[in-house]
Amino acid sequence: MNKLLMVLGSSVMLLAACGGEEVTDEGDETEEDQEFTLEELGEYDGQDGNEAYVAVDGVVYDVTDVEEWEDGVHDPAxxxxxxxxxxxxxxxxxxxxxxxxxxxxxxxxxE
Incomplete structure (x- = not known):
């Protein structure tokens, strides 16, 4: 009986730890869904705490954490x-x- 109570208690604690929240991404717009004008892209210049983004062939990439793009400038190029x-x-x-x-x-x- 004690083993059964321990198993049931563990199960209840495990379920409680999981929180029971339903995870859904319906209606959530991720960054990957953003469409930028060239003017909007210009705001992501890597300066003054801004993220650093560049576009190539219509795709916008995040280069914020790329060493070669430190402070939004690609010095090797x-x-x-x-x-x-x-x-x-x-x-x-x-x-x-x-x-x-x-x-x-x-x-x-x-475009």
Missing amino acids: GGLEAGDDHTEEIEEAPHGTDVLEDLPTVGTLE
């Missing part, structure tokens, strides 16, 4: 600035678009 569309520049870059594969996407650039 001659000082490219975050908050802009760099589709043309990346085509000329020695690394090409491979560097984009592991970056988080936050949305798309409005």
Whole structure:
């Protein structure tokens, strides 16, 4: 009987710890769903505490935590600035678009 009570008590504690809240993402807009105008993208320049975003081929990437984009400036590329569309520049870059594969996407650039 004691074992049964212990099992039931453990089960109740486990259920209580889970909280019973229903998790749903219905109606929640994630950052990946955002559509940016070029003007809005410009606000994400990596300066003054802002996130650093860049667009390439219509996709907006978060480069905030990328060392090469410190303070929103990509020094190895001659000082490219975050908050802009760099589709043309990346085509000329020695690394090409491979560097984009592991970056988080936050949305798309409005055409």
